Amino acid sequence: MTEDPAGRYPGYDVMSKRWTLSWDAATRETIDRRLGIPREPRFFTPEEWRTLSAVCERIMPQPADRPPVPLPAFVDQKITDGLLDGYRYAAMPAQGEAWRRGLAALEQEARQAYGTPFDELPDARKDALLTRMQNGELTGPVWAGMPCKLFFEHRVIPDIVHAYYAHPAAWNEIGFSGPASPRGHVRMGLNRRDPWDPVEAVPGGDVEYAKRKNADVG
Amino acid sequence: MSADPFAAPRAANGRAPDVFRPDGWVPMREYSRDEPVDFVVVGTGAGGGPLIARLAECGFSVIGFDAGPYFRPLEDFASDEREQEKLYWTDERIVDGDNPITMGGKNSGKAVGGSTVHFAMVSLRFRPEWFRSRSVLGYGADWPLDWREMWEYYGQAEKALSIAGPVSYPWGPKRPRYPYRSHEFNGAAELLARGAEALGYAWTATPLATVSAPHGASPPCVYRGFCRFGCSTNAKQSQLVTFIPRALRAGAEIRDLAMVGRIETGPNGRVTGVHYHREGGWHFQPARNVVVAGYAVETPRLLLASANGGFPDGLGNSSGLVGKNLMTQSNQAVFGVMQDEVRWNKGPQALAITENWNYEDRKDFSGGYCWMAQGPLPVEWATIQTTSRGLWGQALRDEMEKYNHQVGLKMVGEMLPDERNRVTLADDTDQFGLRVARVTYNWGDNDKALIQHALGQMQMSLEAVGATEIFRQENDTNHLAGTARMGDDPKTSVVNADCRSWDIPNLWVCDGSVFPTTGGVNPSLTITSIALRTADRIRSMAARGEL
Numbered sequence: 001m002t003e004d005p006a007g008r009y010p011g012y013d014v015m016s017k018r019w020t021l022s023w024d025a026a027t028r029e030t031i032d033r034r035l036g037i038p039r040e041p042r043f044f045t046p047e048e049w050r051t052l053s054a055v056c057e058r059i060m061p062q063p064a065d066r067p068p069v070p071l072p073a074f075v076d077q078k079i080t081d082g083l084l085d086g087y088r089y090a091a092m093p094a095q096g097e098a099w100r101r102g103l104a105a106l107e108q109e110a111r112q113a114y115g116t117p118f119d120e121l122p123d124a125r126k127d128a129l130l131t132r133m134q135n136g137e138l139t140g141p142v143w144a145g146m147p148c149k150l151f152f153e154h155r156v157i158p159d160i161v162h163a164y165y166a167h168p169a170a171w172n173e174i175g176f177s178g179p180a181s182p183r184g185h186v187r188m189g190l191n192r193r194d195p196w197d198p199v200e201a202v203p204g205g206d207v208e209y210a211k212r213k214n215a216d217v218g
Numbered sequence: 219m220s221a222d223p224f225a226a227p228r229a230a231n232g233r234a235p236d237v238f239r240p241d242g243w244v245p246m247r248e249y250s251r252d253e254p255v256d257f258v259v260v261g262t263g264a265g266g267g268p269l270i271a272r273l274a275e276c277g278f279s280v281i282g283f284d285a286g287p288y289f290r291p292l293e294d295f296a297s298d299e300r301e302q303e304k305l306y307w308t309d310e311r312i313v314d315g316d317n318p319i320t321m322g323g324k325n326s327g328k329a330v331g332g333s334t335v336h337f338a339m340v341s342l343r344f345r346p347e348w349f350r351s352r353s354v355l356g357y358g359a360d361w362p363l364d365w366r367e368m369w370e371y372y373g374q375a376e377k378a379l380s381i382a383g384p385v386s387y388p389w390g391p392k393r394p395r396y397p398y399r400s401h402e403f404n405g406a407a408e409l410l411a412r413g414a415e416a417l418g419y420a421w422t423a424t425p426l427a428t429v430s431a432p433h434g435a436s437p438p439c440v441y442r443g444f445c446r447f448g449c450s451t452n453a454k455q456s457q458l459v460t461f462i463p464r465a466l467r468a469g470a471e472i473r474d475l476a477m478v479g480r481i482e483t484g485p486n487g488r489v490t491g492v493h494y495h496r497e498g499g500w501h502f503q504p505a506r507n508v509v510v511a512g513y514a515v516e517t518p519r520l521l522l523a524s525a526n527g528g529f530p531d532g533l534g535n536s537s538g539l540v541g542k543n544l545m546t547q548s549n550q551a552v553f554g555v556m557q558d559e560v561r562w563n564k565g566p567q568a569l570a571i572t573e574n575w576n577y578e579d580r581k582d583f584s585g586g587y588c589w590m591a592q593g594p595l596p597v598e599w600a601t602i603q604t605t606s607r608g609l610w611g612q613a614l615r616d617e618m619e620k621y622n623h624q625v626g627l628k629m630v631g632e633m634l635p636d637e638r639n640r641v642t643l644a645d646d647t648d649q650f651g652l653r654v655a656r657v658t659y660n661w662g663d664n665d666k667a668l669i670q671h672a673l674g675q676m677q678m679s680l681e682a683v684g685a686t687e688i689f690r691q692e693n694d695t696n697h698l699a700g701t702a703r704m705g706d707d708p709k710t711s712v713v714n715a716d717c718r719s720w721d722i723p724n725l726w727v728c729d730g731s732v733f734p735t736t737g738g739v740n741p742s743l744t745i746t747s748i749a750l751r752t753a754d755r756i757r758s759m760a761a762r763g764e765l
Contacts, residue, residue, distance in 0.1 A: 008619050023297070024450065030296040059610045086306055086322025087657070090314040127611065134608060157604045161614070165596040166300040174621040176596050177563065179297035181450040184440025185564040190405040190556075197561065200622065 007173055011211040012198040014171045014178040020218040021183035022196055031168065031179075039070050043079045043096060044103075051103045052076075054119035058126045059160045066169060074163030075099070085158075092150055095159075102151040105142035106133065112140060130156075175200060223287035223294060224304075227496060229330075229472045237459050238435040238452060240293040247469045254504035255279040258492050259511055260478045260520065263332020264745040265729035266511030267457030267465070268378070272753030274468035278760075281471045281503065282462075283494055285516075286328035288474035289335070289458065295450035299597045302447035305329050305336045311515065312644045315658040317695075319546050323446070324696045326513065330474050331458030333513065334742060336446050339427040339454055340568050340630075341381045342739035343372045345390055345576050345586065351735050357584035357664070358635055358735035362706045362715035363748070369393070371747035376425070379455040379746070380433045383425030389577045398430045401439065405560040406591040407570035409625050413679030419574040424590060426566055427455040427742075435459075441565035443593060479652050481508055481524040481533055481725070489533070489725045495650050507765065509717075509726040511749075514544060514698035517731040518641045519655045521702065534702070534719035534727070539712050541641040543700040545736040546659065548631035548669045550694055551592060552676040553602070554685025555623050562593035562624060575675065576738045583667040585632030586738035589676050592626035599624070606691040625685055627676040630696065632738040633665045641701055659695075697741050699733035716755040717748065724765065728752050 017023055018031075041049045049072060056071035077083075079096045092098055109129055110118035118126065132138050133156070136149035143151075164170050171178050175198045177185070187194045199213040221228075228235045229246060236242030249255050256278035259266045270282040286307075289295065296302065307326035313319055327333030346365035351358040369391070376383075376397060383396030400423030403411070407423075414421035428439040428449070439453040452459050462472065476496040484490040491504035510517045518541035522532040532540050568590035576586035594602060596618070603609050603617055644656040661669075673690050680688055705711025708720035713732055719725040728749050730741050737744070759765055 026293060026296040026450070027298060030298050030301040034300075061612055061615070083303070084308045084310055086308040086326060087311045087313045087318075087320060089318060090312050090656075094310075130610075134610075153605070157610060158601065161600045161604055161610070162300070162597050165600040165618070166298070170618075171596060173615070174596060174618045176621060177561070180440075180442040180444065181295075181297040182440065184442040184451075186441070188402050188404040188441060188564055190408055190558045190560060192405070193559070193561070200559065 006201070006207065006211070008200055009172060009175040009198045009210070009214060010201050010207055011214040012172050012175065012217065014168045014176070017178065017196060017218045020196065022181070023179045024181045027179040027181060034167065037070060037073050037077055039073050041072070041076050043076045048100065048103045050119045051107050054126060055106070055130070055156065056160050058123065058130055059156065060164045069164055069167045069169050071160050071163055075159045078159060089150055089154060091147055092154060093146060095155065098146060098151060098155050101142065101144060101146055102155060105138065105140055105148070108140050108142045109138050223289055224475070227473065227475045228288040229474045234466055234472055235288050235290050237290050237463065238292070240290060242290070244463070244466055246466050246471060248471050249279060249281055251501060251503055254491065254506050255281050256505070257507045257509060258283065258503055258505035259509040260492065261332060261511035261513065261516070261729060262330050262462060262472065263327060263457055263511065263513065263729065264334050264742040265749045266509070267331065267334070267461040268746050268749040269509060269511065269728050269753050270470050271461040271465035271468060272750060273756065274465050274470035276753065276757045280465070281473060282465065283473050283476045283478050283492070284330045284332070285477040286330060286474065288330040288472065291448060291450050291452055291458070295448040297442060297444050297450060299447055299595050302336070302444070305448050309648055310646065310654050312646065312654060312656040313659070314656065315639070316660040319657055319659045319695055321657065324549070325546070325698050326515065329458070330472060331456045331462060334456040335458050336448055337456070337742055338446055338568050338740070339566060340590065340740040341376065341379065341425045341427045341743040343390065343393065344368070344737045344739065344744055348735060348737045355579070355584065359703070359705065361734050362704055367751070368747060371751045372743060374750050375743055375746045379427045379460060380429050381425045381427055382430040384422045388420035388422050389573045396425055401426060401428070401430055401566065401569055403569050404562065404565040404593070405558065406562040406593050406625055409556070409560070409683045410570040410572070410591040410627060410679070413627070413683045414572045414574070416682035417679055419572050421570055421572045424568050424571040426568070428453045428566060429455065439566070443563040443565055443567070444595070445566050477650055478520060479523065479650055481520065483526060483528055483533065483722070487528060487722065489722055507724045507726065509728050511727070511729040513729050514701045514731045515641050515655050515657060517727055517729055518701040519643065522643050523652060534712055534721045534725055536721045537709055537712055539703060539710070541701050542637045543635040543703055544639040544641055544657070544659065544698065545633050545635055545700040545733070546695040547697045547736055548587065548629060548633060548665065548672070549696040550631070550669050550673055551602070551626050551628035551691040552673060552680055552688060553624060553626040553691065554680045554688040555620050556625050556685055557623070559622050560625050561622050562626070563595055564593070567591070567593040573739070575672070581671065583664050583671065585634060585664065585668050587629045587631035587668060587672050588738055589627045589629045589672065592628045596621065602691050605693060607689060625680065625683070627679060629672040629676065630738060630740055631668050631672055632736055634662055635700055635735060636660070636662055697730070697736070699730045699736040699741055702727045702731035703734045704732040705734060716759070717752045726752070
């Protein structure tokens with residue numbers, strides 16, 4: 001974990017490269033569309049949306065100092081747009097049905113275990129239920145034969161986590177240099193940095209230097 | 219920007235996309251549906267692409283069908299993992315067995331050019347003994363091909379694809395130097411080399427199908443690192459920018475967004491053409507020969523779905539082997555953290571390789587493997603963290619922050635043929651009403667032993683370079699093979715050495731499905747080499763009136 005509240009790559013914003021030679025028109029259009037995703041549910045009901053939002057907040061907690069990546073919206077969009085994975089476990093229903101059933105089952109498990117809707121549970125209890133799902137330990141009737149472990153591994157995790165790490169906000173956190181066409185990269189070897197690569201604030205190092213450089217990537 | 223390549227076919231009205239110019243077009247010959255063409259080729263990837271081009275260059279009338287769109291990389295490809303999932307075959311397939319295969323981007327493409335549009339460009343020759351693995355090495359099945367003849371076709375394929383590789387290759391019999399100089403190493407490749415040195419193993423620059431100097435309209439690779447999500451500069455020598463343009467120049471037609479659903483047979487038991495779906499309706503294209511080149515899932519799916527009264531078990535299936543002996547390759551990895559900044563996403567992912575364990579037989583399992591340097595992009599890296607370590611929440615966020623310090627080694631390992639591993643038709647249907655494939659897979663004891671050996675070796679290599687926080691990715695697989703194997707005996711194979719069906723003389727299969735064994739290297743160069751050989755064989759047979 002980084003100590004600095006500004007993060008490991010302080011001041012780095014991959015979006016500042018939007019008009020540099022690292023981004024082409026197709027990439028700009030793709031990222032614009034991603035940032036402009038509709039925030040309201042199109043597939044999920046309001047009840048499902050509440051549970052889903054609470055799940056997203058625990059699977060991928062986000063810092064308070066920036067607007068959150070709207071993860072429930074990306075889950076909804078994947079189903080609404082019919083973007084498939086290319087395979088489905090024989091024991092799993094189609095993705096929309098899997099999410100509907102999984103969220104309803106999680107809600108039922110929360111009420112049964114704690115007498116409270118999932119989204120109103122304290123974080124520790126939410127995590128406890130999610131951990132039991134990950135371990136295949138939830139077997140309430142609402143699952144209706146769908147293995148909760150497969151639901152966790154093949155729906156909950158990829159649909160939320162992939163959406164997060166496809167977002168520029170996540171690229172800033174991990175120091176990903178991001179889109180790279182047409183310019184690509186020039187300095188290839190160990191400990192080499194292109195001027196358009198982010199600079200890391202090493203522990204005990206010069207944070208101001210990193211900030212200055214990161215303000216100028218491109 | 220041109221119209222959406224998914225909305226309507228681009229190859230139509232006497233022209234096809236010019237893949238080297240935004241909005242550009244090149245002339246394309248078109249054939250009538252009222253008359254048979256010499257060859258219909260179903261699939262335009264590593265097998266179909268070269269065959270379409272070479273057959274057209276030999277003067278045959280040829281149509282290449284692809285279910286996917288016809289991209290112009292310069293205008294259609296973004297530098298983005300998620301957007302570029304549009305290159306993958308993401309239609310539903312059911313997976314089961316003890317070790318279900320993750321389908322999609324790692325093994326299936328849906329575009330003109332097939333999976334080569336997103337492949338990692340690793341272009342390796344088989345070890346010669348693998349063509350006789352049953353008689354010489356004692357496992358799997360023998361191929362009906364002679365390695366010396368294949369050596370010749372490998373050379374042709376490497377030249378046609380302008381492979382960038384080392385001056386001398388450390389393993390196997392002598393081969394000519396690669397047509398283009400090898401690529402510069404990134405940090406991850408440097409660490410592979412350093413680790414291999416420490417273990418006493420040879421290493422080299424990986425022969426890659428991306429040019430290190432200009433070739434035709436392809437500029438040299440600029441090391442974007444998005445190779446497996448489509449090359450937006452055309453440095454990558456995919457089928458889309460190599461053999462397919464050649465095919466058009468030689469008079470072949472390409473039909474994009476054209477899903478072939480069934481092969482028709484006539485009263486004499488020969489195939490007569492294909493039923494395909496394009497622009498909202500079903501059509502029939504008559505043909506004197508049909509070549510299926512849809513790869514190890516779609517090829518058996520089509521052959522099985524074409525069953526009729528005369529061929530109740532599917533076409534070319536008197537051996538009962540269509541769909542059986544599916545092989546994937548073990549693709550496990552070991553990852554660690556370096557003090558150094560590695561920035562492993564720069565450049566092609568697999569710039570360095572050691573094939574030590576493909577050529578070393580002193581081990582207690584059958585088959586071989588290589589390993590290569592790694593550099594997954596953020597979404598794939600998050601997938602590895604979550605699937606291998608079960609991480610989520612703050613623990614996942616903390617690990618992901620180490621991205622620029624990560625290093626990894628990933629194997630490509632040989633899995634043995636096993637008839638239990640197979641492709642069948644499920645009851646579910648797809649958007650065309652066609653039954654989807656069910657893909658069943660179980661690892662055998664030998665597969666597991668090979669994987670554990672490789673994981674131990676890769677871990678030693680990472681430890682030798684000072685990596686810490688080492689963990690293993692135990693569950694990954696990639697390329698496909700098998701399901702329509704070639705052989706010398708009609709009872710134990712689906713096609714002969716010429717990729718020709720034993721049962722139906724004008725039906726052919728030309729893709730990774732014909733592999734009797736899969737070897738411990740990426741398969742695309744072998745698929746392309748077999749396709750080049752098949753074209754030569756067809757020309758010879760045609761000259762003798764043997765088609």
